[in-house]
Amino acid sequence: MLSLANAFNKNDVEDFIDRVRKFLNIDNKEKIKFVCEPKIDGLSVNLNYKDGILKSASTRGDGKIGENVTKNIQTIVGIPSKLEEKNYPKQIEIRGEIFLNKKDFIQLNEGLNEKNKFSNPRNAAAGSLRQLDSNVTKQRPLKFLAHGIGESTKKYITMSEFYEDLNKWKIPSNNLIKICDSINSMINYFENLKEIRNTIQYDIDGIVYKVDSLKLQRRLGFIGKNPRWAIALKFSAEKAFTTIKKIDFQVGRTGAITPVARLSEVNIGGVVISNATLHNFDEIEKKDIREGDKVEIQRAGDVIPQVLKVVKKEKNRKKITKPPLNCPVCGSKTIKEKDEAVIRCTNTVSCDAQNLGGLIHFVSKKSLNIEGLGEKQINQFYKLGFIKNFEDIFYINRYKNIILDLEGWGELSFQNLIKSIEKSKSIALDKFIFSLGIRYVGETLSNLIAKEFLTIDAFINSSIDKERLFNIDGLGPKVINSIYDYMQNKRNQQIVLNLSKILNIANFKKPKSHKLFSNKNVVFTGTLSILSREEAKYLAVQLGAKISSSVTSKTDYVIVGKNPGSKAKKAKELGISILSEDDWIKKTSS
Ligand SMILES: [Zn+2]
Structure with a gap:
């Protein structure tokens, strides 16, 4: 929606x-x-x-x-x-x-x-x-x-x-x-x-x-x-008071370790809350939040509830919670990267928390969207060793007999799972890129990347080309390095390659094309009187045109409003088609 x-x-x-x-x-x-x-x-x-x-x-x-x-x-x-x-x-x-x-x-x-x-x-x-x-x-x-x-x-x-x-x-x-x-x-x-x-x-x-x-x-x-x-x-967020029973650490799929407050249960607007995020360790220190304290928490819509402030300190206060030196799940060293507030587990290969987080992300709604395979089932199959990486999901049938004997599974639910796994194999390129869970690469960026590479083969072959990545509009250096590092890794390369054979990854669909303006270089100049400049540009992009700010020999159309100035003159000299705003609007709707 x-x-x-x-x-x-x-x-x-x-x-x-x-x-x-x-x-x-x-x-x-x-x-x-x-x-x-x-x-x-x-x-x-x-x-x-x-x-x-x-x-x-x-x-x-x-x-x-x-x-x-x-x-x-x-x-x-x-x-x-x-x-x-x-x-x-x-x-x-x-x-x-x-x-x-x-x-x-x-x-x-x-x-x-x-x-x-x-x-x-x-x-x-x-x-x-x-x-x-x-x-x-x-x-x-x-x-x-x-x-x-x-x-x-x-x-x-x-x-x-x-x-x-x-x-x-x-x-x-x-x-x-x-x-x-x-x-x-x-x-x-x-x-x-x-x-x-x-x-x-x-x-x-x-x-x-x-x-x-x-x-x-x-x-x-x-x-x-x-x-x-x-x-x-x-509406503004709803707030409530409760006590922090314990502060735990949660390890996410990118290794980020987040402190989580386990709370005495409290009802906010009809929803029972028992956990709240503390964001990061700097925040704990800044707000001086400790186990046993009475705190104010807030819940706004879908967002994970958060701890706002301490309202009453506990009498014999516990020591402040420090960032763990080792990952609470796999025991590997943790690091804090420069310019980042987050502490991370350094073990990117065999940390169970990261692997599980990655798998859960891979099957989630916005990724492969495999119904009947949620957090609970992934945890179950991971512990049993049936699903250790993305590929294993597609061979789950091997364990059919054992799974049928597990609590909560039956012939019907297993068949439904197989059906949804089959269904998930047809996937659009942008969704596939998103599902890999590359750090910083969310939905919007996945879409930009897919738009650049168009096919899975091009993505595999060219995403290790840093220069090509730098040419994608909208990607910053942090994201580019993250994609580059991910695709340089031999193990990741193998994962993506294998998945590309198992899945049916649809090419990225280009925006609809227009017989006159698709793939053409368009320059706007002067003051438009019917459309705003923003709407005119938006319309051009919708039709598949590329917009430039200066007139060169590569320009195909110059659209002129009032008082056009030097760009129109240059277009005339170069013999480029010049359209008035009226002409342009007429031609776009034909
Ligand atoms: Zn770890």
């Missing part, structure tokens, strides 16, 4: 409106309408209706293709399998949120065994929707509210118009939605909702503001994964 940029105060929202105005080249005199609605902390789904019949439904956890939950979704009250009113478009994709009311969440948890309890309403909704048996899903009181539109054969003009249709089709949308056209009314809406937040039946963690006009939304487009036309204004 969409990921939204966050705002935390009125200023941030004002900045957002300014950015929208600037991008669209709309001045303050003209009002822009915004849809304001509560942000529900649930599970995003896509409903696909063809000829008024629900054809498929999927979760969109990764922003691209999600898992198919069609059968289970039909058990949810409020999601019609057939649209009643006849005015529906031939095809329409309706986006929305699946969630549980607060009361239902508590009731559901009360009926579950200690080990099956859900930690928050969102996990409960996700877990319920992903049940293998749709009869179980049916018994869970899941709710649905629509909040967005995807592909549609009917071209809606505004979100409001779309919401009116939803009403006719008896698809629930939020009844707290309001259209506002000024910063003050938008902030008032937020304040009102904050007041009544506790009386609302479901959990909300803020407000979403969306540009109402779908035409403007299309023009605004995206920055990375964030739509330029929407923002979430979050």
Whole structure:
């Protein structure tokens, strides 16, 4: 689903409106309408209706293709399998949120065994929707509210118009939605909702503001994964007091050792918290946090709860927790790198914590997304020696007979695991790069790298070429060194090579091409009057053009606004095609 940029105060929202105005080249005199609605902390789904019949439904956890939950979704009250009113478009994709009311969440948890309890309403909704048996899903009181539109054969003009249709089709949308056209009314809406937040039946963690006009939304487009036309204004974090029972060390997949506070359990906004991060050892020292102290902790949305400060020191205070000289898991020496706050385990080959962390990352949702193979199962198989590295996952069938005898496994769950492992073998190049867990290489950078190399073979052969890496726009020296070091390592090379044979890694899909502007060098000059410079550039990139700032013999088009100056003159001299802003807009839409 969409990921939204966050705002935390009125200023941030004002900045957002300014950015929208600037991008669209709309001045303050003209009002822009915004849809304001509560942000529900649930599970995003896509409903696909063809000829008024629900054809498929999927979760969109990764922003691209999600898992198919069609059968289970039909058990949810409020999601019609057939649209009643006849005015529906031939095809329409309706986006929305699946969630549980607060009361239902508590009731559901009360009926579950200690080990099956859900930690928050969102996990409960996700877990319920992903049940293998749709009869179980049916018994869970899941709710649905629509909040967005995807592909549609009917071209809606505004979100409001779309919401009116939803009403006719008896698809629930939020009844707290309001259209506002000024910063003050938008902030008032937020304040009102904050007041009544506790009386609302479901959990909300803020407000979403969306540009109402779908035409403007299309023009605004995206920055990375964030739509330029929407923002979430979050409620401030919830806080609570509790005691630190113990300070432990956690070793992550990159060897980073993080101090973690084990807490006396405390309930914050319906979620039971028993651990909080202390970030790093400098922070422990700075805040002088020790075992036994009473502390204030904070939880904001999805973020791991954190310890804010000590509110009462324990009488006989323990010594302050120092960074361990040895890795608490494998015993190897630790180091603190220059300019880094983090302590790391130096054993990059055989530290169980790092290996396990790497495996968990590799199978996680944003990586290979292997259902039925989570942290628990990886731990189990790692201990038994069945899965020691990425490759082993694809040969798990060897241990079928032993696994079937293990507690919690049966023929059906094992077959499902094999199916999801098979499914995970088809993977896009950017996801594959991300799944390797190279330090500093997150989703966005994986995407940039994939865009540069396009194929897995090119990635294997050329990512050891530092110069090539330096040419990728958006990669800093720290990241480049990290990729270089990773790919220089013979063992890693072998891992990537073997995986490239086991998996079916799809080439990176280039952005759609345009017959005139694809792969062409474009220069903008002068003041544009219809589009903002930012929108013009964004449009050019969307069409596959490359933008340069100066006119050379390699330039293909120069787009001139008012008072163009020397660039236009130079283009004339070089005989380069010159387009007016009007011409350019006409040609881009043809
Ligand atoms: Zn270690």
